[in-house]
Amino acid sequence: MNHLANTFQLKNLHLKNRIVMPPMCQYSVEAKDGKPNDWHFVHYVSRAIGGTGLIIIEMTDVEPDGRISDYDLGLWSDEQIPAFRKIIDEIHKYDTKVGIQIAHAGRKAEDAVVPVSSSPIAANKHYKQPRALATEEVRQMVIQFREAAERAIKAGVDTIEVHGAHGYLIHQFHSPGINQREDEYGKDLALFGVEIIQAIKSVMPEGMPLVMRISAVEYMDNGYDLEHSIELCRRYQKAGVDMFDVSSGGEGPSGKKKPGNHPGYQVPYARAIKQALSIPVIAVGILDDPILAEATIANEDADLVAVGRAMLRDPYWALHALKGEERKSLIPKQYERGF
Secondary structure, three states: OOOOOOOOOOEEEOOOOOEEEOOOOOOOOOOOOOOOOOHHHHHHHHHHHHOOOOOEEEEEEEHHHOOOOOEEEEEOOOHHHHHHHHHHHHHHHHEEEEEEEEEOOOOOOOOOOOOEOOOOOOOOOOOOOEOOOOOHHHHHHHHHHHHHHHHHHHHOOOOEEEOOOOOHHHHHOOOOOOOOOOOOOHHHEEEEEHHHHHHHHHHOOOHHHEEEEOOOOOOOOOOOOHHHHHHHHHHHHHHOOOEEEOOOOOOOOOOOOOOOOOOOOOOOOOOOHHHHHHHOHHHOOOOOOOHHHHHHHHHHOOOOOOOOOHHOOOOOOOHHHOOOHHHHHOOHHHHHHHH
């Protein structure tokens, strides 16, 4: 597993291996105040003890009505910073780096009284009818993303991921099937994302890389395909994205096209974006088998691999995936006799 164990450098971000814990919502905020608690502390720190190179903290929202549920994390207030810093400082003790996914759920905000979106189109019959953001409200939303990023930096993150995938707000703007606006944000589908990227980059320290999660394809009928997402990524790269976290779908019920359910089904999307833009990418999508994860790196399909559900089952996935000398340096001294 020498490729999986290789270090990785992107600007000032240095990772001890190529293994990433992707953002996965825990829906576990107790007081609905957006602050992480003891559950989040144990959840994230245990994966750092388990040898993961990079942990990306789950979808963290820029305003209360931007959450999927009232039990999600948020960074809309300075009062939330210390709880994040406590977790991040502890993760750093194990030489694991930390990112955080900054987001807004848009029309998929289940507990918002009236969700907002690019256009007044519900995600499906189970979701509330959203209202379209006014042009000035869109501009204010860009500021909220920037302010959330500033708070994440104060909390000590090593990188920031902008959530432009899975049918959430940025995705709702750059999707031709969802964005029916007639203003500048409808005429230029990438504009909202570009402005958010530029705003966040304006407050990021020099040398801190910006990651963006993108849905490479949509599965709804008449949804966009790779050609569209590659052009979006081209615009986002020019605006300041340093690496793409490549997923797919999430925008609505699938139509004739169905998502795969086999190991590695999204890796070709990551490879396509990597090759088209000559930019580092994170691959994700049932990469539970260490041999498949190793092959994804060794074949240069991706630069990093994100292991999601398997890491929910096993916080020490990295320690179990790597062998011999590659693993030895990751084992906490308290656990050495167990290996």
